[in-house]
Amino acid sequence: MWIDNYFTINRKSRIENADIYDVELNPDSEIYKGHFPGEPVSPGVCSIGMIVACASRSIGSPLEIHKISRCRFLSAISPQNKPDLQIRIELTDAVLADKKPGKVYQIEASIKHKELVCLSLKGELAERPGEV
Amino acid sequence: MLREEQIKSLIRQREPVILIDTFFKPADPEYYTGLKILPGNIFCREDIFSAEGVIEHMAQSSAAMLGYLAAGRNEQVKTSYIGEIRDFELADNPRTGDFLETIIEILSEVMDIILVKARSHIASRPVASCKMKLAINRNVDRQLFYN
Numbered sequence: 001m002w003i004d005n006y007f008t009i010n011r012k013s014r015i016e017n018a019d020i021y022d023v024e025l026n027p028d029s030e031i032y033k034g035h036f037p038g039e040p041v042s043p044g045v046c047s048i049g050m051i052v053a054c055a056s057r058s059i060g061s062p063l064e065i066h067k068i069s070r071c072r073f074l075s076a077i078s079p080q081n082k083p084d085l086q087i088r089i090e091l092t093d094a095v096l097a098d099k100k101p102g103k104v105y106q107i108e109a110s111i112k113h114k115e116l117v118c119l120s121l122k123g124e125l126a127e128r129p130g131e132v
Numbered sequence: 133m134l135r136e137e138q139i140k141s142l143i144r145q146r147e148p149v150i151l152i153d154t155f156f157k158p159a160d161p162e163y164y165t166g167l168k169i170l171p172g173n174i175f176c177r178e179d180i181f182s183a184e185g186v187i188e189h190m191a192q193s194s195a196a197m198l199g200y201l202a203a204g205r206n207e208q209v210k211t212s213y214i215g216e217i218r219d220f221e222l223a224d225n226p227r228t229g230d231f232l233e234t235i236i237e238i239l240s241e242v243m244d245i246i247l248v249k250a251r252s253h254i255a256s257r258p259v260a261s262c263k264m265k266l267a268i269n270r271n272v273d274r275q276l277f278y279n
Contacts, residue, residue: 030174034149036211043149044191044214045184052184065183068220068262072278076213123220130177 005029007050009057021054021087027079042077047119051109054087055125056132059105066104066126075118082113091125102127133157142199143192144211148174151189152234155196163200163236165193171228181226186260187217190250193234194266198246212266215245215277220262230254244268245277 006029011022025042032040048065056063077085088110094103104126111119134142134155142155154166167189169176175185191214199209226232234252241247246266252259267277 034146045188071217
């Protein structure tokens with residue numbers, strides 16, 4: 001899967017109700033061959049994928065996007081101009097939802113580069129089969 | 133109908149990120165795209181195509197539509213960026229071997245900001261839907277964008 005070598009988590013900490021992940025983008029990811037040739041910009045969905053990966057680590061079981069009520073892309077991310085990012089994950093307790101075999105978590109998350117908010121997301125993640 | 137190589141004239145994404153392989157004849161304001169999900173697609177986990185893949189497919193479908201419209205005006209195809217996603221809901225994950233189809237409908241168009249509704253399905257089975265705001269120019273006015 002694409003996300004596997006896309007970024008590295010360097011540090012995890014907890015502030016109040018949120019988990020904070022310090023991550024670093026991998027400029028050698030094959031994604032940048034096509035997004036875009038000669039102009040590496042991190043695809044918005046890769047940022048969403050990093051949030052899902054961090055949330056899965058927080059819960060300890062693999063999750064997937066079930067709903068996004070709102071996701072704002074406030075500033076473009078690339079391994080050239082913003083290689084080090086801080087991902088903030090806040091999850092509520094799990095509930096059982098319609099049509100889903102596993103648990104569903106409400107999530108509020110953001111991605112920052114230093115003090116600049118690059119992305120904010122509010123939605124629901126559902127458990128999926130597989131490994132974190 | 134446009135296929136693989138011709139689609140590269142509509143979008144700026146290139147392999148391995150390209151997530152549309154068919155652009156059907158549009159019926160304004162609706163535009164139709166497709167993707168056969170092949171084993172080895174980088175947005176798959178084993179044989180399951182991820183929600184992120186579905187969203188990127190929707191975004192590229194919108195980009196292809198914008199590219200098609202630009203070509204019709206004899207303009208250069210520009211890069212478009214996702215600015216906002218709203219009300220995305222995944223009903224069912226596509227799997228390898230499935231042909232994912234998407235309908236893009238333009239809801240509004242103001243300056244360089246386009247609001248679309250995207251609906252994806254496999255045959256008659258709904259996969260996902262959302263509303264997406266795209267910016268054609270990366271430096272669009274933030275106030276205009278999020279109001």
